[in-house]
Amino acid sequence: MQGQLGFDSMPRKLIKVTPSRLGVWADCPRRFRMTYVDRPTPPRGGPWAHSTLGAVVHNALRALFDLPVAKRTPETAAALVGTHWKDDGFADQDQAAVFRDRAAGWVHDYVKDQDVTDDPVGLERWVSAPVGTIVAEGRVDRIDHRDGELVIIDYKTGRHALTTDDARGSQALALYVLAARRTLRRPCTKVELHHLPTGTVAAWEHTEESLARHLTRAEETADEFQLAIDTAKAGGDPEVLFPPNPGRQCAWCDFRRNCAEGQSAGPQLDPWAMLSP
Known part of the structure; x- marks a missing residue:
């Protein structure tokens, strides 16, 4: 009866894929497991200054395009950096102030040089x-x-x-x-x-x-991580299915504290180490 119904030809369940999931799997299957599979999620490390910087710039530009065209000036854009600023991950307030001013300059010049009069979709x-x-x-x-x-x-x-x-x-x-x-x-x-x-x-x-x-690349990667997830759910060994991939990336991994191999790969970076000089 099952053969007559043709279960082998039933539609395959589509795998949800984001660029982040693909990147994390390629970077380290163990980090993928800790990020997307383990529940509760293991404790993460603290904030990174370069991530804070990027988020502030993104938020400032989003806020700028929410304004009427007449108010989308370079000066307003720079001020929005200050409005959305956070000191998370920086060495101290002095370092944070340097990068706040730098980010304000980036956004100011970007709005000055780019056409920001059209409303984005x-x-x-x-x-x-x-x-x-x-x-x-x-x-x-x-x-x-x-x-x-x-x-x-x-x-x-x-x-x-x-x-x-x-x-x-x-x-x-x-x-x-x-x-x-x-x-x-x-x-x-x-x-x-x-x-x-x-x-x-x-x-x-x-x-x-x-x-x-x-x-095609995304589909191949998705097949890999979904097979690991399904096999783990069926009783497979997570340590085998999601092996660590020690390397220089371990220095800034959010789950370093939970990974002996990552700790052995080298010293941990300071939260502000990935900022431009």
């Missing part, structure tokens, strides 16, 4: 859509509408300037394209990385072939 917009064997989803910093197409924009505040290769190779941006075009029902092929510290924009226009390559 989305700000911190959650997009989600079934594509292939996965549900691609995530929160996009900004979605513009230009020349009849959506443009995916990701703000960056890291140390290094970004290139066209970074935009082309970003799996996160490619998945956002796939999800946004289904969620918002408009054409979408273009992605941009806006690097605030240098004021540069790295852009790429995807083809269906390049998007398919990113999708």
Whole structure:
């Protein structure tokens, strides 16, 4: 009877995928388990200054685009950095003040040099859509509408300037394209990385072939972590299914205190160590 019903041909359950999940699995399966599987979640480490800095810049720019066009001035943008500022992760108030002023300068110059008069289609917009064997989803910093197409924009505040290769190779941006075009029902092929510290924009226009390559990689990774999750639920050994991947990334892992291999990989970084000099 079961064979007649054809259970083997039943629709496969789609795997929910975010760029973060894919990145964490590639980085370290044990960290993936602690982040997404273990309940309750193991205690995390404290805040990182570079993460605080990035969040403040993102929040300031989002608040700017919520204002009427006439109020989207460089001076207002810089002031919004102060409004959203936090000292979390910095060595002390003096260091925090230096980077607060630096971030205000980045945002000021960005608004001065970029056209901010058009209202975005989305700000911190959650997009989600079934594509292939996965549900691609995530929160996009900004979605513009230009020349009849959506443009995916990701703000960056890291140390290094970004290139066209970074935009082309970003799996996160490619998945956002796939999800946004289904969620918002408009054409979408273009992605941009806006690097605030240098004021540069790295852009790429995807083809269906390049998007398919990113999708295939995401599907393969999703299959890997879902198999590990399902096997663990069936009684498999989590230590075998989610092995540690010791390396330099252990120095800033949020779960370092719960991982002997990570602690042995090297000393822990100070919370402000990943800021630009």
